[in-house]
Amino acid sequence: MAAYETIAFDAARCTGCGDCMSACAQEKTGGFDHAASRIQILPAANDGFELALCRQCGDPGCVSVCPAAALEKDAASGVVRWDETKCIDCLLCTVGCVYAGIAYDERTGRVAKCDLCGGDPACVKACGEGALRHVKSAQIYNRYGELEDLFVPGLAGCQGCNTELLIRHVLRAVGPETVVAAPPGCIPGMGTVGYNGKTGTKVPVFHPLLTNTASMLAGVRRTYKRKGRDVTALALAGDGGTADVGFQSLSGAAERGEEILYVCVDNEGYMNTGMQRSGCTPYGAWTSTTPVGERSHGKTQEAKNLPLLMVMHRCAYVATASTAFMEDLYDKLARAIEASKRGFAYLHIYSPCTSGWRFPSQANIEVARKAVETGFVVLWDYTPDAGLRFTRPIDDLRAVDEYLEAVGKYRHLDAAQVAHIQAQLEKDLGLLKELAVRGAQAEARALA
Amino acid sequence: MLETRYLLVGSSHAALEALAAIRMHDAEGSVLLATRDTAPPYSPTVLPYVVSGKSDPNRVRLRSDDFCEAQKVTLRSGSALASLDTAAQMARFADGTEVRYERLLLATGATPAIPKIAGLTRVQYHVLRTLDDAVRLREALGRARRAVVLGGGLVGMHAAENLVHARTETTIIEMQPQVLPGYFDAQAASLISGAFAERGTRVLCGQSVVSVAPRESGFALKLLGGERVEGDLLLIAAGVRPTIGYLSGAGVATGDGVLVDRRMRTSASNVWAAGDVAQAESFLQGGRRVNGILPNAVEQGRIAGMDMAGDPGARDYRGGVPINTYHFFGRQALSVGVDSLEGCETHVQVDEAAGRYRKIVLKDGRLAGIFSIDLPFDAGVMVELVLRGTDLAPVKQAFLENPRDTARALMSRLWR
Ligand SMILES: Cc1cc2nc3c(=O)[nH]c(=O)nc-3n(C[C@H](O)[C@H](O)[C@H](O)COP(=O)(O)OP(=O)(O)OC[C@H]3O[C@@H](n4cnc5c(N)ncnc54)[C@H](O)[C@@H]3O)c2cc1C
DSSP states (O other), X not given: OOOOOEEEEOGGGOOOOOHHHHHHHHHHHSSOOGGGOSSEEEEOSSSSEEEEOXXXXXXXXXXXXXXXXXXXXXXXXXXXXXXXXXXXXXOHHHHHOSSOOEEEETTTTEEEEOOGGGGSOHHHXXXXXXXXXXXXHHHHHHHHHHSOOOBXXXXXXXXXXXXXXXXXXXXXXXXXXXXXXXXXSHHHHTTSSOBTTBOSBSSOEEOOOTTOHHHHHHHHHHHHHHTTOOOEEEEEEEHIIIIITTHHHHHHHHHHTOOXXXXXXXXXXXXXXXXXXXXXXXXXXXXXXXXXXXSOBSOOSOOOOHHHHHHTTTOSEEEEEETTOHHHHHHHHHHHHHHTTTSOEEEEEEOOOHHHHTOOGGGHHHHHHHHHHTTSSOOEEEEXXXXXXXXXXXXXXXXXXXXXXXXXXXXXXXXXHHHHHHHHHHHHHHHHHHHHHHHHHHHHHHHO | OEEEEEEXXXXXXXXXXXXXXXXXXXSSSOEEEEOSOOSSSOOGGGHHHHHHTSSOGGGOOXXXXXXHHHTTEEEEOSOOEEEEETTTTEEEETTSOEEEEEEEEEOOOEEEOOOOOBTGGGSOOBOOSSHHHHHHHHHHHHHOSEEEEEOOSHHHHHHHHHHHHTTOEEEEEESSSSSSTTTSOHHHXXXXXXXXXXXXXXXXXXXXXXXXEEETTEXXXXXXXXXXXXXXXXXXXXXXXXXXXXXTTSOOXXXXXXXXXXXXXXXSTTEEEOGGGEEEEBTTTOXXXXXXXXXXXXXXXXXXXXXXXXXXXXXXXXXXXXXEEEEETTEEEEEEEOSOOTTOEEEEEEETTTXXXXXXXXXXXXXXXXXXXXXXXXXXXXXXXXXXXXXXXXXHHHHHHOHHHHHHHHHHHHHO
16 A cells, blocks of 8 residues: 655644645635635634644545545545535535545535645645645655565564664665674664574674674675675664774774765664663763762763764765654665765664653654754765755754653753753754855865 | 355445445455345435436446455345344345355445325335435426425435426425424524525425325325325435344344444344444433434444454444534535533524524533534534533633634644
């Protein structure tokens, strides 16, 4: 079954300006009467705005109750289509919908609903506040859904863990001509390297020591290359194995320009061994080795900025990514795969940990999204030619509290600690901005 | 003798929805869909539009040709269930076929109720429940000059409007003191019957027919009050009865319809019932009632299907709510819930001149009913507010002034 595009609404960003309704009315009727708009923005009871819009449901209630077969879910586009020649105006569809997504239009005497404007919704284009987004990540799922899943079924991550999803998709994208190195950590812990003499992947996989992932992969890649085979050398490693224990071999391989695709899944600690701190654990975070009590209030040092360290190795490609921004992630994955044929490609993916960070298992993507929206995590990429560029705007960041409040490991923070974190984020951002400016200048020079 | 894992009897909303639900959970289990009708699946609700000519009888099918193959279901049409042996899990059809089932769904809907009127067997009359009925009525419509519609319920009113459009002189006879009883109060109903009267239709409420006799070209009715009404087309739309004749002696408990629990299970094991045939929990009125409306048939069909397939996602039926979306002469009449409950407060707003009307019924600060004419709201959103028992106290004033937008905003927040 295909996945579909959708329109997402962020109530916190909506100012109620009505531009989306004008745009919809204009597109559908040629006028500007908001009553004719298929998207309805409504003032909320206390404050802010709410939305009535067709969800293009997977199992649409309006279709089930239509007696005239005038509504149908289009299997290709996902749009719930209304056939005006079959419709008998009985309004039963408005009974079947609990979102007011299909509603009676007094001017025409018929029902009206959103049809996503054939894939280019006018309302989204008109929204200057970022409250409406046209989410196209479905394309990714459709494309990747057709590729073979190179992991076996039944990996055993914790409830709500996004790492399994992540590594399955990465390996699909990388393809079968691959050797995977999965050093100790959650990724082998969930069964990727296998049990009882059977591997968890359909491609060769090995379980290096924490210390030698990059050097072993360097040898694997070189050996195949010498034999004339283009095999991707892929590391799927955690932040501990990358930033701390494995750093020496990583740094060496990057400096030598080994042709490796190194994916670091950063869950900010040694999660599978009992949630100990790592070099990537942020300031203030609770871990089992930075406990919270009378005297200790979480980690007292800053996290090291590993992706920036990799920039300083002048890798062929370095990028940060988040599972909440899949289009961005997939774009970077494609670039990283390409770069790994020429040199060292490093992808740093922030991966919230439901068990170790202490938040409800259904909130993983939301936590990941908030991290980016508050600037706690910044999405950028780097190549030696173009330098560093932001792949998501950083001008309109939300207060970091919004992120910290969503994660249990920060629950104990006092105001001073939060202020400390905010100040440090600003410093880090300043540095990134400077690098981005230099990158832009370098690119301008290269073009000139 | 045939054998099947699932036997679904009926091919309308309840049965089709149950089939979809079964296939969500059990992709392979054998399904036999047996129905009395010979036409491909269609909805009785569409029939007034087949009569009026708005809907082409060939374009009303609810499923495409390849659906049997796609859903892996065997369809037997023209096959009426005649009797049931629930102990042996055996269904017997009118043509003598016997089917052994593991799980059975009764979704045989309802049949027009024919009132006891002296002389009725000696005259020709119409009903409207099947596609054949509709095609017959459409033909008769062309010839008729004076029509009488017995019953001012939904079916009768729809048919009467078609007759008006066909310029047939029409009389509606309703036993209750108003049309559309059960869905609209007297005030709203009089706005609706007013629209008919304006167009020359006679609406006789609080009247019943005692006898009928054939005339040279038609018939003459005698009313209880003594009045005589003549016509050449008689439509009986005096309500419906659940189709349960095949259950006599089957040991399945019935009241007005087949009695079911919140999972649509009947008193017999491995037998479910859903839709117009079922008598299920009522949300507002308490007890079990037949709530013969399409959205209920779908909802109950889904629950039955999920339960039959053993889907762990199955939920209990929350209970039936009366709902009606009725349009007449281009105007809208909407009704959700009940228009009075003990201890309720009622807010009515009428604009006689413009023919607009709205009534909101609240009980303990929660929505129990909302009714309107030409003041549209989203029925599905209101039903959800009723079923959730959402406390409207914080937005009461706004809700009374603009129920549509207030409910939309409320629902949007509740869903987030
Ligand atoms: C003219 C008209 C207008 C209507 N308008 C509305 C409306 O506006 N809004 C609304 O909500 N509802 C309306 N309804 C009611 C609505 O159509 C029903 O609630 C709905 O169709 C019920 O679905 P069901 O599947 O339970 O039964 P039905 O639709 O009645 O289907 C019953 C099925 O069982 C089959 N069957 C019957 N007996 C047997 C047997 N012995 N053996 C095998 N098969 C059998 C029939 O062939 C049919 O396929 C209207 C009904 C009519 C007649």
